[in-house]
Structures are given as C-alpha cells and as structure tokens.
Amino acid sequence: MTAHRVGIMGGTFDPVHLGHLIAAREVARIHDLDEVLFSPVYQPWHKQMRGLAPAADRVAMLELALADDPAFSVTTVDVDRGGDTYTIDTLNDLDALFAGKHLGEGVDWFFITGADAIAAFDSWKSTDELLSRARFIGVSRPGHDLRLPEVQGAERIELLDVDSADISSTEVRELASRGDSLAGLVPSAVEQYIVEHGLYRSPQS
Numbered sequence: 726m727t728a729h730r731v732g733i734m735g736g737t738f739d740p741v742h743l744g745h746l747i748a749a750r751e752v753a754r755i756h757d758l759d760e761v762l763f764s765p766v767y768q769p770w771h772k773q774m775r776g777l778a779p780a781a782d783r784v785a786m787l788e789l790a791l792a793d794d795p796a797f798s799v800t801t802v803d804v805d806r807g808g809d810t811y812t813i814d815t816l817n818d819l820d821a822l823f824a825g826k827h828l829g830e831g832v833d834w835f836f837i838t839g840a841d842a843i844a845a846f847d848s849w850k851s852t853d854e855l856l857s858r859a860r861f862i863g864v865s866r867p868g869h870d871l872r873l874p875e876v877q878g879a880e881r882i883e884l885l886d887v888d889s890a891d892i893s894s895t896e897v898r899e900l901a902s903r904g905d906s907l908a909g910l911v912p913s914a915v916e917q918y919i920v921e922h923g924l925y926r927s928p929q930s
C-alpha cells in the first residue's frame with residue numbers, strides 16, 4: 726500500500742493570494758501530492774509582528790480561496806493550539822489527526838513555505854526531527870535569491886523557483902489600505918471579504 730502524500734502549506738496568509746495557490750498547485754504537480762493542507766500560523770514564533778489580521782479572518786479567507794479545489798483545504802491545528810507556532814507542533818498534531826483518518830496507510834509529509842522562511846531553517850525548533858519526518862520545500866518568487874540552509878540533512882530540503890505571479894501579501898495589504906482594487910491578486914471572494922470586513926484599511930481611507 727502506498728503512503729498518502731500530503732502537502733502542508735505553512736504561512737501567515739495575511740491574506741492568502743493567488744501566488745500561494747499557484748505555488749501549491751505547482752508543488753502538488755511536481756511531487757504528485759494527494760492533497761494540500763493550508764495551515765495558517767496563529768502567531769509566528771520569531772517575530773514581533775505588526776498586528777496580524779485575526780486568525781478567524783485569515784482562516785475564513787483561506788476557506789473562500791480554496792473552495793473550488795477539492796485537493797486543497799484549511800487545517801486550523803496551529804490556530805486551535807494558539808501561542809507561538811512551531812512546525813514540530815504542526816507536524817505532531819497533523820500526524821495524530823491523520824493516524825485516525827488513514828489507518829495503516831502512512832503519510833509522507835511535504836512542508837511547503839516561502840524560501841525566505843526556509844533560508845532560516847537552522848534557527849527552527851527540532852530541525853533534526855523535522856527533517857526525519859518531512860520533506861521541506863521553499864518556494865520563491867521569480868528574481869529572488871534562493872539559499873539552502875546549512876544543516877545536516879539538507880538533502881531533504883528543496884528550493885523551487887515557482888513561476889507564479891509576483892504577488893506578496895504585503896502588496897495586497899498596501900493596496901487594501903488605500904481601498905484600491907485587488908483584482909488579479911486575490912480570488913474575488915477574498916477581495917469581497919476584505920472589503921466587507923474593512924480589513925487592512927488605514928484610518929484615513
């Protein structure tokens with residue numbers, strides 16, 4: 726029996742945009758993944774972040790963005806656990822969930838995130854264990870430098886220049902703060918949600 730091949734797309738998704746969807750599809754195609762779980766962090770462990778949009782809004786936007794693709798779904802393991810998000814906890818929680826769902830089948834995990842985040846992999850918690858339990862894929866926007874972290878087991882880490890639209894959540898938030906159109910950057914249902922909930926609006930706009 727072959728193992729179930731599952732991608733975990735990790736990020737803050739503030740908000741999710743079309744670049745994330747294109748990257749997930751590309752990794753799923755290359756690695757023949759059965760499904761991809763988008764896992765929004767509750768709180769990045771390593772940053773004093775600018776105010777993130779509430780987790781409930783980031784999850785709701787992901788649900789809207791993924792509604793048309795049966796192979797994509799949201800997992801709220803990180804949001805439900807709360808506190809700082811460490812990938813080792815994400816993997817532990819998802820392993821426990823899948824042990825019940827795919828009895829005896831086994832799961833091959835592929836953790837997908839931005840290449841910037843992967844470049845700092847050596848500062849993550851439990852790196853040896855992470856690399857023994859999952860493969861890691863850092864996706865980059867065209868034109869960005871790709872750098873593999875210097876850790877033992879780095880052969881389990883792959884960097885991929887995905888020819889996706891050059892979109893960033895920062896750009897989406899900046900446009901939304903001015904009330905500008907987000908067409909071509911986020912799914913239309915996500916744009917509608919941002920407008921209806923007044924997300925990212927600057928006080929003057």
Ligand code: NAP
Pocket residue numbers: 734735736737738739745748764766769770771810811812813837838839840841842848849850864892893894895
């Ligand atoms: P982030 O601030 O959202 O993203 C950092 C960069 O990567 C941004 O340029 C971002 O672009 C891009 N990116 C993020 N997620 C992406 C994805 N799934 N696909 C393509 N590009 C993506 O995220 P982060 O705080 O660095 O964390 C990323 C993931 O790594 C999370 O799941 C986090 O839990 C994990 N992580 C774990 C540890 C640890 O365990 N110690 C440490 C660091 C990170 P956009 O802004 O356009 O999304």
